[in-house]
Amino acid sequence: MSENKHNDFFVDSGKLSEAALNRKHSLENDPSSRTSIYDYLPTQEKIESDIMDKVISEMNEYDYNSYTDMDVRRALRKETCSVEDFKALLSPAAYPHLSEMAERAKFETSKHFGNTVYIFTPLYIANYCENYCIYCGFNCYNDIARKKLSHDEIEHEMKVIADSGIEEILMLTGESKKMSSIEYIGDACKLASKYFKNVGVEIYPVNVKDYQYLHECGCDYVTVFQETYNAEKYETLHLLGHKRVFPYRFEAQERAILGGMRGVGFSALLGLSDYHKDAFATALHLYYLQRKYPYVEYSLSCPRLRPIINNEKINPLDVSESVLCQILCAYRIFLPYVGITVSSRETKRFRNGIVKIAATKVSAGVSTGIGDHEAKYTHTEEKDTGDEQFEIADTRSFNDMYGDLSGEGMQPVLNDYLYVG
Amino acid sequence: MEENKDTFKLGDKEFTSRFILGSGKYSMNLIKAAVENGGAQIVTLSVRRANTKEHENILDYVPEGVTILPNTSGARNAKEAVRIARMARELGCGNFVKIEIMGDTKYLFPDNNETIKATEELAKEGFVVLPYMFPDLYAARALKEAGAAAVMPLAAPIGSNKGLAAKQFIQVLIDEMDIPVIVDAGIGKPSQACEAMEMGATAVMANTAVATAEDIPMMAGAFKSAIEAGRKAHLAGLGRVLERGASASDPLTGFLRD
Amino acid sequence: MVKINGNVENVDGQKLTDYLDNSEYRPGTFVVEINEEIVHKEDYEGVILHDGDTVEIVQFMGGGC
Numbered sequence: 001m002s003e004n005k006h007n008d009f010f011v012d013s014g015k016l017s018e019a020a021l022n023r024k025h026s027l028e029n030d031p032s033s034r035t036s037i038y039d040y041l042p043t044q045e046k047i048e049s050d051i052m053d054k055v056i057s058e059m060n061e062y063d064y065n066s067y068t069d070m071d072v073r074r075a076l077r078k079e080t081c082s083v084e085d086f087k088a089l090l091s092p093a094a095y096p097h098l099s100e101m102a103e104r105a106k107f108e109t110s111k112h113f114g115n116t117v118y119i120f121t122p123l124y125i126a127n128y129c130e131n132y133c134i135y136c137g138f139n140c141y142n143d144i145a146r147k148k149l150s151h152d153e154i155e156h157e158m159k160v161i162a163d164s165g166i167e168e169i170l171m172l173t174g175e176s177k178k179m180s181s182i183e184y185i186g187d188a189c190k191l192a193s194k195y196f197k198n199v200g201v202e203i204y205p206v207n208v209k210d211y212q213y214l215h216e217c218g219c220d221y222v223t224v225f226q227e228t229y230n231a232e233k234y235e236t237l238h239l240l241g242h243k244r245v246f247p248y249r250f251e252a253q254e255r256a257i258l259g260g261m262r263g264v265g266f267s268a269l270l271g272l273s274d275y276h277k278d279a280f281a282t283a284l285h286l287y288y289l290q291r292k293y294p295y296v297e298y299s300l301s302c303p304r305l306r307p308i309i310n311n312e313k314i315n316p317l318d319v320s321e322s323v324l325c326q327i328l329c330a331y332r333i334f335l336p337y338v339g340i341t342v343s344s345r346e347t348k349r350f351r352n353g354i355v356k357i358a359a360t361k362v363s364a365g366v367s368t369g370i371g372d373h374e375a376k377y378t379h380t381e382e383k384d385t386g387d388e389q390f391e392i393a394d395t396r397s398f399n400d401m402y403g404d405l406s407g408e409g410m411q412p413v414l415n416d417y418l419y420v421g
Numbered sequence: 422m423e424e425n426k427d428t429f430k431l432g433d434k435e436f437t438s439r440f441i442l443g444s445g446k447y448s449m450n451l452i453k454a455a456v457e458n459g460g461a462q463i464v465t466l467s468v469r470r471a472n473t474k475e476h477e478n479i480l481d482y483v484p485e486g487v488t489i490l491p492n493t494s495g496a497r498n499a500k501e502a503v504r505i506a507r508m509a510r511e512l513g514c515g516n517f518v519k520i521e522i523m524g525d526t527k528y529l530f531p532d533n534n535e536t537i538k539a540t541e542e543l544a545k546e547g548f549v550v551l552p553y554m555f556p557d558l559y560a561a562r563a564l565k566e567a568g569a570a571a572v573m574p575l576a577a578p579i580g581s582n583k584g585l586a587a588k589q590f591i592q593v594l595i596d597e598m599d600i601p602v603i604v605d606a607g608i609g610k611p612s613q614a615c616e617a618m619e620m621g622a623t624a625v626m627a628n629t630a631v632a633t634a635e636d637i638p639m640m641a642g643a644f645k646s647a648i649e650a651g652r653k654a655h656l657a658g659l660g661r662v663l664e665r666g667a668s669a670s671d672p673l674t675g676f677l678r679d
Numbered sequence: 680m681v682k683i684n685g686n687v688e689n690v691d692g693q694k695l696t697d698y699l700d701n702s703e704y705r706p707g708t709f710v711v712e713i714n715e716e717i718v719h720k721e722d723y724e725g726v727i728l729h730d731g732d733t734v735e736i737v738q739f740m741g742g743g744c
Binding site: 099350 | 590
């Protein structure tokens with residue numbers, strides 16, 4: 001576990017103008033210079049939904065220190081894990097029961113997924129961003145090489161990835177509507193559906209009709225990370241840009257569902273705030289949407305904070321590997337039917353272990369940079385690429401991942417899916 | 422949880438008793454004793470052609486303060502159920518109705534499709550609608566959407582006294598539905614009512630099991646005790662031990678590095 | 680002829696109130712439906728039974744599952 005009690009996120013680039021620096025500092029130091037996180041921007045659609053209120057109020061009431069060893073034992077004995085049981089499993093009282101939780105999680109995972117593990121790859125097509133999220137490598141004040149792939153460059157990257165054997169792709173952008181418009185992302189989705197069987201996006205949240213458009217372009221899965229469900233903390237981390245609007249981001253999955261997407265993904269970025277509460281709220285967010293939209297596919301991710309370019313010291317604080325494992329086991333026991341993705345932010349060792357317990361999806365052949373798949377896949381020199389969002393920990397190629405999973409007795413699955421519009 | 426606060430609501434009425442008693446198949450003079458011994462706060466009645474010869478009326482035997490839950494038995498489709506429900510309401514005992522629609526005289530299974538239609542219509546007309554149903558999750562959701570105040574899944578074929586034959590499916594409804602789940606039909610003995618309550622059912626309805634007992638009031642009392650016991654067990658956090666074989670000697674978590 | 684609770688009766692042209700008084704239904708315990716329309720108590724006055732009407736007079740009975 002890290003000795004650091006908090007992360008120091010603020011980094012000034014010498015390349016920023018004085019005016020930009022002044023603005024940055026005032027955003028960082030003077031809360032009154034920042035907008036309210038509850039005010040929707042004029043272009044942002046407001047939908048009728050009570051899910052956010054339910055999730056936030058239940059999260060606020062969650063007193064994880066009040067759970068006892070008894071509560072945890074009872075939760076583990078029960079056939080169906082209730083919300084109350086889940087709270088116990090996420091509490092510090094459950095930490096000593098990690099081994100039993102892992103066994104129960106494994107049982108639940110195998111009930112729903114057998115030994116299968118899905119493999120996919122993320123493809124970053126642009127890293128321009130208008131947000132100032134202080135922990136993120138793409139943030140607008142961070143001095144990195146920016147790039148947006150052209151149509152041909154995207155197609156080239158996709159060919160390289162598809163040739164490696166991957167059938168499912170997740171396309172990502174930085175959050176800039178100007179540089180990465182819906183039409184641009186839609187074109188990328190159309191291209192992607194030529195090369196891959198399953199296409200998902202992780203982009204800035206949009207309105208229902210834009211999700212509808214992306215769905216028509218062949219996209220079927222939308223992942224949006226809330227980062228933290230603690231609104232006060234959220235306010236201090238997302239200082240500028242449309243991402244500041246907390247409820248609009250919260251409602252992204254529901255808008256995506258209303259836009260016709262087949263599946264939605266959720267996550268908090270663990271290490272930003274109190275992980276007990278964030279993990280609880282993430283799962284509850286999914287749980288309530290599942291009850292409202294039972295025909296949708298749901299998945300959870302579990303990213304922990306990682307170092308970024310120009311700030312090597314960022315780390316996940318108290319979210320150790322064991323804590324992460326506890327969270328994932330609790331997720332699995334509470335929501336046995338959901339997909340759980342563990343990204344290349346985690347080590348090969350951790351990912352090999354966790355797929356046997358709770359995870360059902362891993363990425364392979366990953367680069368979080370822009371336009372460097374060919375260089376990474378063929379070990380040639382990179383040219384004219386965009387910088388990475390964060391450092392990855394597991395650099396295995398698709399072939400290595402496939403071989404490792406098979407070797408561990410798991411069944412790698414590339415796709416079990418049919419796009420039906 | 423304090424016992425006296427453990428209530429549930431149907432419409433705008435709040436109930437402490439989780440035993441719903443049917444009044445069919447036994448003589449009127451036993452109804453009062455059965456209701457009192459069973460502590461039932463809800464009693465189901467049917468609507469039938471009036472009898473000119475007999476001036477006795479069942480309402481004379483239902484104790485004061487008990488909520489009357491008329492059923493639509495005899496209805497074969499939504500239209501007939503709606504008609505019977507309206508007549509029942511006109512009888513002046515409130516706006517509760519239990520929808521029962523049977524389109525099959527051999528098995529007497531409730532017709533979920535027709536029940537959804539009738540629920541929608543009657544909920545619109547302001548009834549507190551309690552639909553008797555086959556325990557199907559999609560139908561239960563549609564009933565809730567249509568305005569049902571609760572769902573009443575059958576435990577086993579009506580009158581069969583077979584107990585919780587549909588246990589797995591009723592458990593799904595209990596886990597997934599945000600409205601009360603009242604287990605209805607097929608409950609043959611108090612132990613089965615108790616089990617339904619342990620599973621987390623909101624309430625249990627019984628009739629034949631009481632009506633066919635040698636001592637009807639005593640059996641009603643037995644159901645009362647069983648339902649209360651099951652409810653307490655549920656609140657106390659009863660857990661079922663899962664059989665998953667021996668623990669791994671090599672712990673699954675050996676890979677973790679902190 | 681009027682069909683009342685399944686029985687065909689020769690009460691054409693009779694007032695509903697008269698019919699009910701002559702039959703021995705216990706007041707306040709039943710509901711009258713004519714041709715699938717409920718007749719509210721306050722509307723009994725002035726209702727005439729016509730040839731071809733179908734009348735249901737119903738009350739609560741024991742019933743359950």
